[in-house]
Amino acid sequence: MTEKEDTKTFFSRGIEETMDPLYGTALRLTRTGADAEDLVAETVTKAWSAIDTLQDRQRFRPWIFRILHNCFISNYRREAVRPRESAYEENDDGGLVALLNTQPDEFLIWWANPERQYFNNMLGSAIMAAIDDLPDAFRTTIILINVEGLTYDEAAEALGVPPGTVRSRMKRGRTLLQKALWQQARDAGFAGPTENSRHKA
Amino acid sequence: MNSDKESHSHDDIGCLAAIEAFYSYLDGELSNPKAIEDFEHHMGHCRSCFSRAEVERLLNERMRESGTSKAPEDLRDRVRRLMDEF
Numbered sequence: 001m002t003e004k005e006d007t008k009t010f011f012s013r014g015i016e017e018t019m020d021p022l023y024g025t026a027l028r029l030t031r032t033g034a035d036a037e038d039l040v041a042e043t044v045t046k047a048w049s050a051i052d053t054l055q056d057r058q059r060f061r062p063w064i065f066r067i068l069h070n071c072f073i074s075n076y077r078r079e080a081v082r083p084r085e086s087a088y089e090e091n092d093d094g095g096l097v098a099l100l101n102t103q104p105d106e107f108l109i110w111w112a113n114p115e116r117q118y119f120n121n122m123l124g125s126a127i128m129a130a131i132d133d134l135p136d137a138f139r140t141t142i143i144l145i146n147v148e149g150l151t152y153d154e155a156a157e158a159l160g161v162p163p164g165t166v167r168s169r170m171k172r173g174r175t176l177l178q179k180a181l182w183q184q185a186r187d188a189g190f191a192g193p194t195e196n197s198r199h200k201a
Numbered sequence: 202m203n204s205d206k207e208s209h210s211h212d213d214i215g216c217l218a219a220i221e222a223f224y225s226y227l228d229g230e231l232s233n234p235k236a237i238e239d240f241e242h243h244m245g246h247c248r249s250c251f252s253r254a255e256v257e258r259l260l261n262e263r264m265r266e267s268g269t270s271k272a273p274e275d276l277r278d279r280v281r282r283l284m285d286e287f
Contacts, residue, residue, distance in 0.1 A: 012284055019280070023272035037276045044280050048287050096224075097217050112249055114256040124267025127260065131268070145228060146261055147268035152230050170224050174257075181260075 011051060014060040015044055021148040022068055028132065028143050029072050039076060043068040065144065065158035096171045103179070110182045111175075118190040122181070130180040138173030141166060214239045219250045227257050 001009070015022075022043065026036035047067045054063050100108060131139055144155045145166075152170070156163040214222075222240050225231045231240065244251045 008284070008287060011287075015280060015284065019272045019277060020270065023276060024268065024270035027270050028268065033273070037273070037279070040272070040276060041279055041283060044283055048284070096221050100220070112253065114253065116252070116256060119256050119259050122263065124263045127263050128267050131264070142264075143268065146264045149265070152225075152228065167225065167230075170228070174224055177260075 007051060010057060011048060014064065015047075018061060018064055022064065025065065025143055025148055026068060026072070028128075028147070029140065030076050031132070035076060039068065039071055042071050042075070046071060059154075059157065062150065062154040062157035065150065065154070066160060069140065069158055069160075096175070099172060099175055103175070107179055107182050110185070111178055118185050118188070122184075126184060127177075127181070130177055130184065133180060134173060134176055138169055138176055141169040142173045142177065145170065213246060214243050216243075216247060216250055219243045219247065223254065223257065227254065227261060 019040070022040050023036055026039040026043075027033065030036050030039055043064065047064055050067065054060065100111065103111070131142055134142065140159065141155060144150045144158060145152065150158065152163055152166045156166045159166070219240060222231060222236065226237070226240050231237050244254060
């Protein structure tokens with residue numbers, strides 16, 4: 001087998017193994033099946049032309065996700081209807097406790113004592129809708145880690161950011177997600193204001 | 202989050218440290234054995250943090266179940282044709 005054939009065999013296998021998570025991520029990023037398919041096809045083409053930049057074959061997964069993410073940023077992000085970007089600073093690994101301390105009392109009470117029954121009955125589609133409404137940086141990080149199963153290091157490589165930024169985005173993104181779910185719970189009558197929160201307010 | 206005296210035994214890391222380690226632990230990113238042991242020890246003693254962690258774990262499961270998608274056959278065929286030309 002020639003070197004090119006070996007590389008092509010490796011590449012084809014890598015694409016085959018990551019096809020579902022690539023498509024799933026593309027679908028959540030672009031929000032339409034047709035755009036997701038185009039994004040994956042473009043990613044595969046760009047990846048093959050950049051195969052020499054893959055230094056370590058063990059890192060194929062973060063490498064291909066990085067190309068997918070870059071393609072999305074270049075060609076699709078501006079066209080998509082985007083929720084507002086986060087006002088949070090991203091250059092630190094801010095503590096979760098400090099972040100929670102900036103949240104409303106009613107949300108903190110819910111965060112500390114979540115309504116288990118509400119979560120038991122919560123539809124996956126409602127959770128995914130809440131994720132779709134998150135600002136891009138948090139949405140993408142949560143999708144890569146919590147949906148597609150990348151490690152924090154792989155996600156950092158895929159997104160081209162330091163691992164500390166991924167940790168920070170996870171804390172903040174998950175807090176924003178909890179806040180969105182808290183709002184859903186309130187709307188459903190599960191998380192109304194308590195005596196305690198009224199007194200604190 | 203919790204002022205129960207049982208959650209703050211001699212070698213307990215306490216709720217604030219547990220909260221900081223929450224997502225790292227649940228996402229399998231806590232690698233230091235001592236940190237894992239301390240976190241799990243706290244979870245064993247603090248009902249509030251344990252309850253919080255269970256909900257986060259449930260949320261993780263739901264996200265994985267609901268968020269993953271299978272690539273359509275059309276796309277697989279398209280990509281195979283693309284790769285045939287490489």
